[in-house]
Amino acid sequence: MIEIVSPGLFTTIQDLGRWGYQEYGMPVAGAMDRYAYQVANILVGNDQPRATLEMTMLGGKFKFSRDCYASVCGADMQGMLDGNPITNWSCFFIAKGSELAFGYAAVGCRAYLAIHGGIDVPCVLDSFSTYTRGSIGGHKGRALQSGDELAIGEQSNTAVREFSLPAKFVPKYSSNIQLRVLLGPQDDLFTMEGINTLFSGEYEITSEADRMGYRLEGPSIEHRGKADIVSDALPLGAIQVPASGKPIIMMADRQTTGGYTKIGTIIGPDLMFLAQGKPGDKVKFVNCLDDAAVNALKTEQANYPAIRDVIQQNNQLAPEGTHYKIRINEKIYDVTIKER
């Protein structure tokens, strides 16, 4: 069990999202920073990404009534386990009775607390993700509150060991964010001037930035004609430009359809940097062609098996035998047992 002593600013349970229902008007939701979310799950030895806590700006305080392995990836919220600092982007052991507490994200915005076995919540329409506007999924369809209790999922037999991710896999977040954009689908409804503005302007994330979308302030982007279109589907990362000329970027909880022109779409691998963006952060858009975008996707996807390999190698370096954590008189020992 995990007891929510305090939830943090806005903490929900997410997975990769509720795919397969957008044609019914159901938003996908899911982890805003898909990279941090997936890496956290790999680090704790989950065979596939499981229900995980997504914390926003200010993390929570959690009490564990059970031993488990955990990982925190994403923004650094200065996690403290019983008063001792944890290492982000690592797998660490939590003894039952321990308390894990977080503070504010100095850099970045969102952090993912993954547990080996995942958080045990009901599966709704093939996903554990929370869509708060529709009160669907996760823990009772809402953000966590003090007093909530979460069950931990069944632990598999995968050997899990404490491990710190090599630095090369840890992204650097910044308050100056560069996002690669593939033009379309309605780039033809903008003037050349408008497109130039998109790629040369400096934009700032306003305080109206949440899981549905990020509103930006900056130079107005010029339309050829009207800003309205016959409503069509809203892809993840789409840059909507209403008549005001100020871009709004579609994020995880976006509505499935919309009636404003979309000048371009942020490439998938760069969305994590926006998901780690906070009000006041600066955003610059960079033109990107399809081939380059697909290569970026390939690079991102290659990280996951590479990380698994590194963990596997680390496990093999461990002394031969079966590894246990044993509690004797309130102290915990790492013990390896080998058959004669």
Next chain:
Amino acid sequence: MLNAGEQGLVVEFGDGIDPEINAKVQILATSLATESLPGILEIVPTYRSLLIYFDPLVLSRLELSTRIAQLIENPSNKLSDTKETRVVFIPVCYGDEFGPDIQNVAQHNSLSVDEVIAIHTATPYLVYMLGFTPGFPYLGGLSPKIATPRLTTPRTKIPAGSVGIAGSQTGFYPIESPGGWQLIGRTPVKAFDPMANNPFLFKAGDYLQFEAVTKDDFHVIKAEVDKGTYSPKIKHLTDKQDGEQK
């Protein structure tokens, strides 16, 4: 065919809200769904375009667009022979406390309340797409005879299930929300119910037909809906029967 990010391809069939354009969207969506091409992640049909989410590391944009072009040229045989259309009946209790604006609508169109109900329930309405909120249908085909402008001052709270008219649009509010529609009745059914056997009552390409029911029927149906056991009455049409619905 347009780009929507490295994992998105949009096929646009036109620029307006038109049943023929929408039919092309539906046919392509169904063809692709039947194909089950590896690499296609999800398909989202809207008024006049189709968004296809795909994994370019499995299926390249070029391969996908080529296949789509082929399907548009030659829709799969199964489809053109027996395109099945569903008409989903939506029970509505009209007037009284469920339809406070039905007199407005009648007067505005110089009709009696009974005539408004008769016209509203006479024809099936095409579900162009779902959006705005889970299960919310964008319907086409409201008779101009009962078209009525929105309220000048919207209500702050409209009960879930409220059936209304706004200009030349008709539909029903799946959840409680503010709004300016002229309310003519209420339906006990839910467009989306995660607890129900079929969470979504209908999909894009279906037709909805409203059916007048009594207050007693309303409550009986509502009880079934609340239990999650309600199943709507559905009529299947083949191409031959499915006249031109305007």
